[in-house]
Amino acid sequence: MMGRILRIELRRSAALGVALLSLVVATATLLSYTEGFAGRWMQLAVSGRSLLMVMCPLALAGGAWLGRRDSRSRVDELFTSTARPRWQRVLPTAGALAITLVTAYILMLLIGAAWVLPTAGYFPIAAIAVSAVGVLSLIAAGWLGMAAGRAMPRLVTAPALAVVSVALLALLPDYLSVASMVEDRSDPAALLLTPVYIGGLDDLQTVVARVNLTQALWLAALAATGLLLLGAVGRRAITLAVLPAVLGAAVAIPLMPTGGYDAAAAVDPDAAELVCDNDGWQVCVTRAHAGLLPDVVGPARLALTMMAAKLPGAPSRAVETRRVQSWAQPDDAAPAAKADRAHTLVFDAPPIGRTGRADLTDADFLPGLLEAAWRQDCGGQQEDQDAYLARTVAAAWLTGQLPVAQSWWVPGDPERVSAAYQTLIGLPEAEQERRMVEARDAALACRTDALRSILPTDGP
Structure with a gap:
């Protein structure tokens, strides 16, 4: 009933x-x-x-x-x-x-x-x-x-x-x-x-x-x-x-x-596990972003190749960061960024499109991969604007030209970035290489003046 x-x-x-x-x-x-x-x-x-x-x-x-x-x-x-x-x-x-x-x-x-x-x-x-x-x-x-x-x-x-x-x-x-x-x-x-x-x-x-x-x-x-x-x-x-x-x-x-x-x-430790492609330079993403791996492999290996050609001691593998984008970030939220950082390029996952694949329609991802070699990951320490601009110059040094698309630049002085880049490439190649290696070593050591040799704090 x-x-x-x-x-x-x-x-x-x-x-x-x-x-x-x-x-x-x-x-x-x-x-x-x-x-x-x-x-x-x-x-x-x-x-x-x-x-x-x-x-x-x-x-x-x-x-x-x-x-x-x-x-x-x-x-x-x-x-x-x-x-x-x-x-x-x-x-x-x-x-x-x-x-x-x-x-x-x-x-x-x-x-x-x-x-x-x-x-x-x-x-x-x-x-x-x-x-x-x-x-x-x-x-x-x-x-x-x-x-x-x-x-x-x-x-x-x-x-x-x-x-x-x-x-x-x-x-x-x-x-x-x-x-x-x-x-x-x-x-x-x-x-x-x-x-x-x-x-x-x-x-x-x-x-x-x-x-x-x-x-x-x-x-x-x-x-x-x-x-x-x-x-x-x-x-x-x-x-x-x-x-x-x-x-x-x-x-x-x-x-x-x-x-x-x-x-x-x-x-979620299971979501943060790495899934890797070992057919060439090793490229890894988290399990949560496993669907992005086919799209990320190409740009990541290109970035590693470009670094190997110009930067002594360049990283030999690329791994997606496991740093949680949250106001309340645990100290152990980024294990991949703290281990073997000198030989590992730690990058942020690209934006995800409507289909669940990586959205690489703009020119931001490859420059972001290149500048990540000079990124400081120092336990939640915030970088200032000069650090972002200096990494932009570093990425341009690897590619040989300043990017046309500047959407990934931090709002500031594009003229300052351009002037710093022109000053850098005007130096002898050995001096350029020395400065870039020095800046990378200082960034890995979490020194506050790490990127001064790329973008002097007193401006060009």
């Missing part, structure tokens, strides 16, 4: 329409920026979590619309007079909404997977947990919306819930983060109660299991409260229905790390 009613609800209720609207809006938003997740499963899961900013308000509004159905049809008194418990009447509708919302979320991820599967070289199991938290959040939002629609069966309830939830999900975390920065403290642990993933996740990072499990516990408790409120009759039942959410928050907040989503992220 219950199954037949559920099938009827799936076919005829507004649950299907709510899910279709969520699917269309979320998928369109996801596919508008496939570069953000193409070729990477974890980034797809995190992108799905970010889109809860759109899907949760729609689930709340759709649930509220379904929740006021009995009142809108004026059958409340009729159903109340029957002997059948209220929870038996609302359960099929709640189940239909949950099934359709979950299906929409999974379909969105499956559509996005078409941009990941062809080039992905690594599938982190944690991506499933990250996605599962998104599923629970939609169920909780839908059932809470139904409870609100039943309690306030007015036409304005659904749009009001959508607007309020957008404000809470979008503005409150930003407000708390700004307040924490002003007061020079970490983001509160309660910030992780929101299911929307706020901020960026580096390709070599994952969301720690403790955060996934704690968020799942909290959202399951919130969903239980929504379902209990939907079936509650009387003040005592309503009071008891709120307990799961209260207890869930009381348990979850102490278990969550302070610092928001920056603290919830950790380096």
